[in-house]
Amino acid sequence: MPQRHAPATARNRDVILTLLQRHLPEAGTVLEIASGSGEHAVYFAPTLAPRLWQPSDISPDNIASINAWRADYPSDNLLAAITLDVSENPWTIEQYPMATAVTAIVSINMIHIAPWACCEGLLAGSERLLASGGLVYLYGPFIRDGVPTSASNAAFHQQLTQQNPAWGLRHLDSVIALAENHRLDCIEVVDMPANNLSVIFKAR
Numbered sequence: 001m002p003q004r005h006a007p008a009t010a011r012n013r014d015v016i017l018t019l020l021q022r023h024l025p026e027a028g029t030v031l032e033i034a035s036g037s038g039e040h041a042v043y044f045a046p047t048l049a050p051r052l053w054q055p056s057d058i059s060p061d062n063i064a065s066i067n068a069w070r071a072d073y074p075s076d077n078l079l080a081a082i083t084l085d086v087s088e089n090p091w092t093i094e095q096y097p098m099a100t101a102v103t104a105i106v107s108i109n110m111i112h113i114a115p116w117a118c119c120e121g122l123l124a125g126s127e128r129l130l131a132s133g134g135l136v137y138l139y140g141p142f143i144r145d146g147v148p149t150s151a152s153n154a155a156f157h158q159q160l161t162q163q164n165p166a167w168g169l170r171h172l173d174s175v176i177a178l179a180e181n182h183r184l185d186c187i188e189v190v191d192m193p194a195n196n197l198s199v200i201f202k203a204r
Contacts, residue, residue, distance in 0.1 A: 002064035003072075004037040008109070012193060013043050016108065016139055019190060019198050020048065023135055028103025029054050029079075031093065031129070033086055033122060034110035038066030045078035052077050052101070056084035056093070086114075086121040094128065104135040111175070112140055112157075115166040119175060126203070127182035134203040136184055142172040142197050150195035175199065 024030065028051060035041050035055035045053035055066045055078075066081035084092050093099050105126050111119040126136045141153045148154040148169055160167040176186045176199070184201040192198050 002061070002068040004062065004065040006037045006039055008194075009037065009039040009043070012108075012139070012196070013040060015192055016040070016198070017044055017047060019200070020044065020106070020137065023137070023188075023200055024048065024051065025103040025133065025135060027051060029098060029101045030104045030106055031102045032056060033084065033105060033107040034058070034114075035066050035081060036062055036109070038062070038069040038081065040108060041066060041078060041081075042069045042073040042075070045075045049075070049077040051103075052079060054079045054093070054098075054102075055081040057081060058083065058085050086118050086125060088121070089124065090128065091125050094125075099129060102129045102134070103131075104137065105130065106137045108139040110140070111138065112142075112160060112169045113167055116170070119170060120178065123175075123179050123182045123184060126184060126201075130184075130203040132203055136179070136201040136203070138175070138199040138201075139192065140196055141169050142175070142199070143169050144172045144197070146171075149197065153195050172197065172199065 030051055031054045032041055033056060035057050041053055041055040057063050063081045070078055107122060148157055157169040179201050183204040187202050188200045190198040
């Protein structure tokens with residue numbers, strides 16, 4: 001079966017959805033970067049209608065999983081997954097006419113399990129796609145004020161860097177500074193369950 005399962009989804013989806021409902025623009029397309037299994041997409045999309053939800057991923061296995069979940073839990077506003085590599089310039093979606101309708105970009109648990117270049121690409125692409133008032137939402141574990149947000153996150157950071165030296169928890173200050181260079185202002189940082197953070201940016 002192509003469907004994949006991420007146990008953390010059931011634990012964090014409701015708190016994430018609450019924040020998205022509060023902050024997302026009222027219309028347009030939400031581009032989800034690194035949609036993974038696709039479970040967030042099928043859960044969020046119906047509640048967030050009439051906004052369109054566009055899932056994406058770099059992995060063919062994840063693309064298959066997203067579309068399999070979509071087939072089992074169809075929603076009129078949930079689009080078929082597209083392949084997207086955030087380190088490319090331009091992104092695949094920028095070649096589509098619908099790219100002009102993207103009003104928000106969401107990335108959950110991606111930037112620490114990818115090279116720093118992917119965080120750079122994510123924010124650069126957000127600058128290219130989003131008009132003033134557009135939203136960027138990041139979720140995951142971070143290093144805050146120079147230290148991981150918990151002992152478990154410190155151990156997770158070590159595990160990630162051992163697996164791949166280019167991976168690891170990102171310094172929140174560095175991410176915010178990079179975002180500012182791409183005309184994205186941090187408007188809120190929210191403590192989330194399991195020592196994660198939601199970091200929300202708005203395009204100037």
